[in-house]
Amino acid sequence: MPERLITDIGGLPAEAIPKEEVPQLFWEKHMIAMFNVLRSKGIFNTDEFRRAVEATPLEEYKKSRFYDRRTDGMTDLLVEKGIIDRGELTSRTQEVLRQGLLRHATP
Amino acid sequence: MQPRNHRILAAGEVVRIRDIGKAGHVRTPQYVRNKVGLIDCYVGLFENPEERAYGHIGCEPIPLYRVRLRQNDLWPDYVGSDCDTLVLEIYDHWLETVNSLEEPQ
Numbered sequence: 001m002p003e004r005l006i007t008d009i010g011g012l013p014a015e016a017i018p019k020e021e022v023p024q025l026f027w028e029k030h031m032i033a034m035f036n037v038l039r040s041k042g043i044f045n046t047d048e049f050r051r052a053v054e055a056t057p058l059e060e061y062k063k064s065r066f067y068d069r070r071t072d073g074m075t076d077l078l079v080e081k082g083i084i085d086r087g088e089l090t091s092r093t094q095e096v097l098r099q100g101l102l103r104h105a106t107p
Numbered sequence: 108m109q110p111r112n113h114r115i116l117a118a119g120e121v122v123r124i125r126d127i128g129k130a131g132h133v134r135t136p137q138y139v140r141n142k143v144g145l146i147d148c149y150v151g152l153f154e155n156p157e158e159r160a161y162g163h164i165g166c167e168p169i170p171l172y173r174v175r176l177r178q179n180d181l182w183p184d185y186v187g188s189d190c191d192t193l194v195l196e197i198y199d200h201w202l203e204t205v206n207s208l209e210e211p212q
Binding site for chain 1: 128129130131132133136137138139156157159160161162164181182
């Protein structure tokens with residue numbers, strides 16, 4: 001019998017659900033916009049996206065938040081489809097982070 | 108639109124949600140598998156998300172139903188009303204017809 005999907009948690013013991021409103025951050029809005037464009041252009045579909053998120057290792061999934069999972073799932077699909085290169089994405093990300101740190105370092 | 112090779116179950120028919128043991132992306136949660144309920148309504152024909160999840164677009168659409176289950180049948184420690192039910196959407200290949208709601212679950 002295949003293992004239970006990480007998203008299939010109905011009936012499992014769980015902690016209380018935090019119900020407070022969380023403000024949506026700017027990058028999260030950007031990410032959702034990018035997600036919607038890629039989906040509406042047919043680059044990937046909702047079912048592929050769900051499958052990609054379900055492939056997250058359990059411990060990583062538990063630690064991640066909604067927008068992290070979306071970002072990672074979307075990225076994995078773009079890599080899988082050969083649209084972006086993971087190495088290139090990593091080096092670009094590192095460069096953006098480095099630039100950001102430089103700006104913060106100068107008073 | 109009528110599906111080519113599919114039955115269409117009518118509202119009120121008694122069904123068991125099967126456990127087909129399929130790996131990969133599926134849309135039938137564990138807690139409703141092997142449970143018996145009623146067809147609430149036929150929703151329509153849709154491409155199978157279990158295929159679409161792997162990029163197979165354009166497969167023959169299959170019937171999707173809303174299935175109504177008793178909460179008491181789902182949760183042994185349920186404390187709400189006996190009348191409480193849950194409706195969820197289940198694709199045709201996860202369903203088998205059975206004779207009565209009292210079928211062993």
